[in-house]
Amino acid sequence: MNRSKIFTFISALIFTMIMVINTQAQDNSLMMATTTSTDNTGLLDYLIPHFEKQTDIVLKWTSTGTGKALKLGQNCDVDVLLVHAPSAEKKFIEKGYGKDRRQIMYNDFIIIGPANDPAGVKGKSISDVLITIKSRQALFMSRGDDSGTHKKEKQLWQESNIPLPDKENWYVQTGQGMLATINVAQEKEGYTMTDRGTYIKYQSYKGGNAPLKILVEGDSILLNQYSVLTLDPRNCANAKYDLALQFSDWMASQNGQDLIRDFKLLGQKLFIPNAK
Amino acid sequence: MDFIVAGFIKAIELLISGDRATWTAVWATIKVSTGSMLLSLGAGLPCGFVLGYFDFKGKKHLRTILDTMLALPTVFIGLAVYAFISRQGPLGELGLLFTLTGIAIGQTILAFPIVTAITATTIENIDHDLKLTLVSLGAGRRNIIATCLWEVRYGILAAAVTAYGRVLTEVGISMMVGGNIKYHTRTITTAIALETNKGLFADGIALGLVLIMIAFIVNLSLSFLRKQ
Amino acid sequence: MTNNIQVTRKNPAYHLKDIQHYYGNTKVLDIDDLKIEKGSITGLIGPNGSGKSTLLKLLAFAQKPTLGQIFYKGRLELPFSSSIRSKITLLTQKPYLLKRTVFENIVYGLKIRKEKNNLEKRVAEALLNVGLDYQDFATRFWHELSGGEAQRVAMAARLILKPEVLLLDEPIASVDIESAGLIRQASLNARKNWGTTLVIASHDLQWLYSICDHQLSIFKGNIFSTGVENIITGPFEKSDQKTLIKKLEDGQIITLNAPSQTASTAIIRKKNICLALEKQSGNGHINQLSGHITSMLLEKKSETIVAAISVHDLSLIVLLSPDQINRLDLYPGKKVILYFHSHDVEWI
Incomplete structure (x- = not known):
């Protein structure tokens, strides 16, 4: 090894380093925190290139539970939110963290489980399902991550007058995203609650023949509303409010809504646009 | 077993087809690992030299602290860096959360003790006759330091390779600080974690193969430098 | 050869005063007064661990003695001082070659001295001096070098500096006969051409005697400027209050006056030992030991002969004149009797 070789090597490294630094400087970029369901279904991968093309804004998103997404907004670590926990969202705005909340789309939650339905919950009402699962001690996978889905699930237990069974052996809290949790349920042959979009994505990964089937659906309590929230500039002066508003507008625009309506997997719609 | 075979096929497909998601993850990984390796070398080499060459009070305690730092879990570093560079944290103004620079900072903290410890050990193990030889050939202090460092260049290379291997494969910091943002801060390791979560083992294996390939190329080019 | 050079005799090259050197609590050198003349070649003899390497490091000003002073050409000097760093060079026992080419190894010292002229020619000369192409x-x-080649390259790296003082620590310990001859010649040339002062430590007495003007022997940190002296190590048995005896396995007995303080090693100066061909009747205070001559070496400066006599497993050294050798018809292998008085002993 001689010196010139080393110098070549080191200068190559430094060059790479400069590249790293250069890519950081982007002013038209918008940072979004969103839920795992919008990311896992592939909706954003489908939608965002259209948005970037039409607005010249680079949208980056990190997908996490709604609870953490709201926290990221509160801490001003992101510029805009796409989440699905209406009551938590309203509190977020009341506390002065969020400014505008705009409904964009919805789908619904469903209870899925093994095709042979060992606990026999198929077709029952939500509170009967949960009571049955509890009495049979059937394995139930919970997200356990304070996400929108998790908030909804806790609400269901509450409204069925069952204390949250979070110390029970049959109640498994994965602490992971929706698809990961469905996969855990599949491996352990248990039940779980998911949004329909993520379930369809899961079905498509399994070639349309997934081991877990929809057992309960259609109850009005299972509606799953997604909204875009901008951050209140008074709390987060550095957040890009204008760009966030542009994103919110675009999602609610005819164009955005049409694109959401056209997003299908296995011939099924994953989200139904409902911006006003 | 099918998905393992499928993984190999998919890996080749992804790379040849120039799949954007794959290639941006590859670039993000290379950029951030290289950057953090350089930073950790820049900080770790002088510290390691001082620690290995000089005798001073409290040196033993420093070594103990350093050895403890070697065992720092990546998730803890991730958490600490997150807390510091979040908007609410002391360095929030810099807006480093969810950037490659943020990941590089965390990985530098991860690699720094490795570089320092290996450098210190290498310097400590320098042939005792080297210093005597240099003195007897008329070398002054500055000559001695420069020559010593040049003499242990292979040891330093080993430190660099080890540090690179560590930062290349870590996932905790990249996930927590980088946020796994597609096309931006998604690295190969966080992508693998994501694909596995989704149950897409084939994609995970494909990315794992890419990672191994990068590690192989890096080691190959360094062993080329090292050829004796 | 010393006649060829002009040497100012005013100050010796080295003057060591009251040197005591410790590693931890162990005393490794104890030298009251030692002078080494300019342009001289001094041999340093002694067993492993006797303090040879330590002395050479002190002479190289690579270490500071724990106590005492070292004067170089009449001036008190301290380790690493830049004024002498460029004049004195030490070839360590296992020479360290830099992880570079032979050329770069040899010019290292010159580069430090910021000398950049005629490097190739000077390297070629230095290599030629040690017999390398x-x-x-x-x-x-x-x-890509053998042990002997590495040693010679290291030697060339010192010779190219044309040093005022060249200190060699076991320079031929790991080299073949040819290399030993080349290193000998290179050492002699250094003095002839540049007036270099040399101090050479070696186990090979024959080789050493063929180079140096005089010898210093060193044992347990004590210097004997008379060259090799006879060292008798324990265990000793107590005979009476005043004497100790050492029994050799072949039945011979050495009787020595007991030391006044605790000491474990006896030194018997070679000048105090006489040689004869037959035993005589004498008193109990005279040791008479029979043995064989194993070697005879000429000490160049004094023109006396140093003979080594093996007495069972001891090797004792005596000084002989050419006349004595003629008269007694001495040759290696001849059986002889050694005499010395039991009070002619020093203890350390």
């Missing part, structure tokens, strides 16, 4: 060796890497 420039074309063949200059571009080789450190790991």
